Amino acid sequence: xxxxxKKQTGKAYPSGFGKALQKDLKKNAFAYWLLVPxxxxxxxxxxxxxxxxxxxxxxxxxxxxFGKSQWVGFKHFKDFLSGPxxxxxxxxxxxxxxxxxxxxxxxxxxxALLLNEIKAMKFKKIVQTITYMPHFISLVVICGMxxxxxxxxxxxxxxxxxxxxxxxxSLLGYANMFRPIYTFSGIWQNIGxxxxxxxxxxxxxxxxxxxxxxxxxxxxxxxxxxxxxxQISPTIIILFIFAVGGLMASGHEKIILLYNSLTYETAxxxxxxxxxxxxxxxxxxxxxxxxxxxxxxNFLLLWITNKVSKKYSEISIF
Amino acid sequence: xxxxxxxxxxxxxxTIGLLAGCGSGSGDTTGADTGTDSAADAxxxxxxxxxxxxxxxxxxxxxxxxxxxxxxxxRGNTAPTEDEINKVNTTLxxxxxxxxxxxxxxxxxxxxxxxxxxxxxVWMANNSILASVCPDLNxxxxxxxxxxxxGIKLNFIVPALGxxxxxxxxxxxxxxxxxxxxxxxRYTGGIAAGVSEGAYMDLTDIVDEYMxxxxxxxxxxxxxxxxxxxxxxxxxxxxGIAPYNEWCWFGLLIKQEALDKTGLPVPETIDxxxxxxxxxxxxxYNEPLNYGSTYGQIFTxxxxxxxxxxxxxxxxxxxxxxxxxxxxxxxxxxxxxxNWYKEGLINKDWATADFNQRMAEAVxxxxxxxxxxxxxxxxxxxxxxxxxxxxxxxxxLNKGDASRQTYRNFKQTGSIxxxxxxxxxxxxxxxxxxxxxxxxxxxxxxxxxxxxxxxINEEGLPYFPTDGLMYNxxxxxxxxxxxxxxxxxxxxxxRDEHNSNPLITAEGSYSGDIRDYWTNNMDSSVTMPxxxxxxxxxxxxxxxxxxxxxxxxxxxxxIIMGQLxxxxxxxxxxxxxxxxxxxxxxxxxxxxxxxxxx
Numbered sequence: 030x031x032x033x034x035k036k037q038t039g040k041a042y043p044s045g046f047g048k049a050l051q052k053d054l055k056k057n058a059f060a061y062w063l064l065v066p067x068x069x070x071x072x073x074x075x076x077x078x079x080x081x082x083x084x085x086x087x088x089x090x091x092x093x094x095f096g097k098s099q100w101v102g103f104k105h106f107k108d109f110l111s112g113p114x115x116x117x118x119x120x121x122x123x124x125x126x127x128x129x130x131x132x133x134x135x136x137x138x139x140x141a142l143l144l145n146e147i148k149a150m151k152f153k154k155i156v157q158t159i160t161y162m163p164h165f166i167s168l169v170v171i172c173g174m175x176x177x178x179x180x181x182x183x184x185x186x187x188x189x190x191x192x193x194x195x196x197x198x199s200l201l202g203y204a205n206m207f208r209p210i211y212t213f214s215g216i217w218q219n220i221g222x223x224x225x226x227x228x229x230x231x232x233x234x235x236x237x238x239x240x241x242x243x244x245x246x247x248x249x250x251x252x253x254x255x256x257x258x259x260q261i262s263p264t265i266i267i268l269f270i271f272a273v274g275g276l277m278a279s280g281h282e283k284i285i286l287l288y289n290s291l292t293y294e295t296a297x298x299x300x301x302x303x304x305x306x307x308x309x310x311x312x313x314x315x316x317x318x319x320x321x322x323x324x325x326x327n328f329l330l331l332w333i334t335n336k337v338s339k340k341y342s343e344i345s346i347f
Numbered sequence: 348x349x350x351x352x353x354x355x356x357x358x359x360x361x362t363i364g365l366l367a368g369c370g371s372g373s374g375d376t377t378g379a380d381t382g383t384d385s386a387a388d389a390x391x392x393x394x395x396x397x398x399x400x401x402x403x404x405x406x407x408x409x410x411x412x413x414x415x416x417x418x419x420x421x422r423g424n425t426a427p428t429e430d431e432i433n434k435v436n437t438t439l440x441x442x443x444x445x446x447x448x449x450x451x452x453x454x455x456x457x458x459x460x461x462x463x464x465x466x467x468x469v470w471m472a473n474n475s476i477l478a479s480v481c482p483d484l485n486x487x488x489x490x491x492x493x494x495x496x497x498g499i500k501l502n503f504i505v506p507a508l509g510x511x512x513x514x515x516x517x518x519x520x521x522x523x524x525x526x527x528x529x530x531x532x533r534y535t536g537g538i539a540a541g542v543s544e545g546a547y548m549d550l551t552d553i554v555d556e557y558m559x560x561x562x563x564x565x566x567x568x569x570x571x572x573x574x575x576x577x578x579x580x581x582x583x584x585x586x587g588i589a590p591y592n593e594w595c596w597f598g599l600l601i602k603q604e605a606l607d608k609t610g611l612p613v614p615e616t617i618d619x620x621x622x623x624x625x626x627x628x629x630x631x632y633n634e635p636l637n638y639g640s641t642y643g644q645i646f647t648x649x650x651x652x653x654x655x656x657x658x659x660x661x662x663x664x665x666x667x668x669x670x671x672x673x674x675x676x677x678x679x680x681x682x683x684x685x686n687w688y689k690e691g692l693i694n695k696d697w698a699t700a701d702f703n704q705r706m707a708e709a710v711x712x713x714x715x716x717x718x719x720x721x722x723x724x725x726x727x728x729x730x731x732x733x734x735x736x737x738x739x740x741x742x743x744l745n746k747g748d749a750s751r752q753t754y755r756n757f758k759q760t761g762s763i764x765x766x767x768x769x770x771x772x773x774x775x776x777x778x779x780x781x782x783x784x785x786x787x788x789x790x791x792x793x794x795x796x797x798x799x800x801x802x803i804n805e806e807g808l809p810y811f812p813t814d815g816l817m818y819n820x821x822x823x824x825x826x827x828x829x830x831x832x833x834x835x836x837x838x839x840x841x842r843d844e845h846n847s848n849p850l851i852t853a854e855g856s857y858s859g860d861i862r863d864y865w866t867n868n869m870d871s872s873v874t875m876p877x878x879x880x881x882x883x884x885x886x887x888x889x890x891x892x893x894x895x896x897x898x899x900x901x902x903x904x905x906i907i908m909g910q911l912x913x914x915x916x917x918x919x920x921x922x923x924x925x926x927x928x929x930x931x932x933x934x935x936x937x938x939x940x941x942x943x944x945x
């Protein structure tokens with residue numbers, strides 16, 4: 030497949046994208062058919078429902094339907110932006126995601142680099158299996174385990190007590206503990222799973238590069254630094270751009286399972302606040318307005334990161 | 348109400364695993380068979396009888412049963428014959444049922460069996476208990492029997508477990524409505540919104556004609572009448588109505604052994620409670636008081652009530668709506684709790700503990716006093732660990748003060764059923780719902796079938812005999828599950844929780860006595876009645892409510908934990924005012940005024 034494509038690129042294409050596409054469609058019809066379900070999925074689930082953002086500007090009542098619900102303009106946006114917890118929830122959302130970027134994003138790369146150095150296959154397999162097992166445990170169970178580990182006599186609490194030399198109640202009751210607990214439990218959950226993509230990127234590195242480096246006298250660390258990392262950097266950068274694009278987004282499930290009134294200060298994010306509001310009354314329009322704001326900010330962040338990346342590393346997603 | 352259901356669900360899921368099985372399982376087939384075998388001939392018999400009655404629809408209540416055979420001999424009968432069992436289970440004869448409540452339950456059966464072939468679509472939410480005892484609601488033994496007695500066929504539409512809210516909203520949004528919705532109160536904005544937005548039928552004008560029993564029952568008492576109508580005087584649903592105010596179910600529970608060890612009496616005042624907790628601590632209970640809240644206050648006001656700092660909205664001595672957290676005694680209350688926490692009298696993890704952790708702490712040797720439901724603690728303490736316990740009233744500040752609490756359901760319990768605007772046979776839908784408010788309906792919904800599940804005592808009140816199915820389930824499901832298997836726990840009916848909840852009536856259980864004691868010895872006049880908001884009010888109330896509760900939870904729990912000084916309360920009060928706590932109270936006051944004017 031790869032070779033064939035190379036040959037094709039060798040030939041001069043007729044000028045113009047349209048013509049090129051036409052020709053390619055004929056040549057690789059089967060490959061294009063494979064694309065159809067994916068396109069359909071995007072159309073049905075991502076593009077078709079997009080007009081629903083209009084709900085953000087209405088006071089939507091399900092039974093009245095879209096047409097009969099009242100237009101209210103920017104009321105819901107104002108509600109959200111002028112609320113007393115707007116600033117705090119935005120900062121918390123950002124902070125949790127930045128912690129996630131700093132630790133949660135880097136740790137699978139480090140794990141993958143380390144695993145790549147292990148030559149004993151059996152040991153490597155065992156480590157991989159153990160690290161990605163937590164990924165398959167239900168979130169509710171994970172949070173139940175975190176509760177047990179962090180309660181006043183829990184193993185983590187004892188560890189913290191031993192390090193700091195003071196007695197602690199449940200660690201989940203301290204605002205300054207929430208971000209570490211949230212982030213590092215996230216690493217425990219996902220490190221193995223997330224490292225798979227890097228490992229697969231590493232497996233396609235040309236062994237000749239390592240041989241050349243060895244001849245030049247590079248040791249293990251040098252090889253890692255000068256061969257492996259640059260070779261997987263496109264993967265890392267693309268994933269990083271996506272991660273930055275998700276800075277304003279955060280799943281509320283794990284937060285709701287772990288937070289409480291003592292940790293609102295650091296744990297209450299946009300999604301959990303909207304959830305608490307939505308729970309009392311199904312305010313569809315309000316939730317849509319908040320979702321729209323988050324999406325716009327996310328898009329801007331993604332666009333900026335992409336631009337920067339394009340300029341400095343020549344890798345970009347569009 | 349919601350909290351009660353949640354705690355029951357939790358209790359059930361914690362103590363047991365989910366077992367599969369259905370009401371029509373192997374063991375109880377004998378009972379069910381005798382019911383259906385004789386159904387055919389009994390049916391003809393009832394039809395004749397009812398046809399006669401059908402002639403004169405306005406017949407007074409007593410006459411409807413006058414033609415029937417006298418079955419009062421069944422009172423106190425512990426071994427009824429097959430014939431007698433059939434008569435009870437398949438005919439509309441109710442002569443054996445006594446008038447056991449303050450108000451007589453109506454018994455106008457003129458509409459049954461229903462005059463024509465009809466099938467009603469009923470939407471009813473599932474719950475984990477119901478799902479574990481009966482996967483298919485259409486096969487539920489009580490509904491089966493109900494279909495036979497009323498001649499109205501039911502087709503249940505049951506949403507996937509855990510998806511009730513989503514599926515309900517989708518159903519409303521789709522505009523495709525069934526005939527009847529059980530649990531109609533979940534409509535955004537409540538019943539009033541459901542009617543005004545055109546989903547639910549306005550029953551105001553037809554309730555007297557089509558639902559004589561419901562109408563008589565709801566008008567039998569001022570509280571019942573008031574709580575089952577909207578502010579505008581619209582009857583938009585058929586409400587579950589209890590024969591009495593259901594017992595308070597949450598309060599202070601003390602291990603008997605802690606009283607024995609310390610040699611102290613049951614504490615009555617805050618100071619006595621403090622001294623008792625200190626004595627417990629000295630006696631080896633490391634965290635004597637298990638503070639039963641995630642944010643520092645209890646909705647029935649167990650400690651905060653003494654200071655008048657009720658959990659949320661309440662009715663003050665002048666009959667005005669008031670917001671608990673802004674009451675004068677708040678600082679005093681917070682100081683007390685902060686000190687208790689410092690002294691190590693409260694469990695360290697009170698703010699973060701989940702149900703599992705709380706129950707683990709409760710049964711440990713560190714805990715002497717719990718704040719919880721006696722039904723739950725009867726299971727965890729007495730049944731599982733043989734720990735006896737006694738109840739204390741909510742402590743007061745000065746000895747001799749009246750103990751107060753904020754739990755009262757105004758005789759309105761269970762679910763609300765609504766007939767939708769798309770119902771094709773409103774008369775039949777009314778007749779089906781109305782049956783629940785007859786004597787026979789009261790018996791069937793609460794106590795299930797006669798003979799195998801319940802018998803009738805000397806006063807004419809049904810009960811679950813110790814050798815009956817309720818206490819000897821062939822599938823060995825726990826009692827907490829059987830509340831949905833042989834009877835219906837939470838529907839629109841005359842909900843007789845005190846006499847028909849097997850958890851309360853089980854031999855040896857004193858949780859009912861405790862709840863009775865609390866209810867009759869504590870003043871509940873501060874309780875906010877079930878007021879309703881208009882659509883705009885409701886949106887604003889929701890918005891302010893979220894802001895204020897976030898603020899209250901955060902400040903109160905941090906102050907009690909000692910992470911903030913008590914003086915931070917002033918800051919809390921200032922920001923609450925700035926965010927519109929006065930407007931919030933005004934909204935409630937307006938709703939309360941409308942409620943009082945109903």
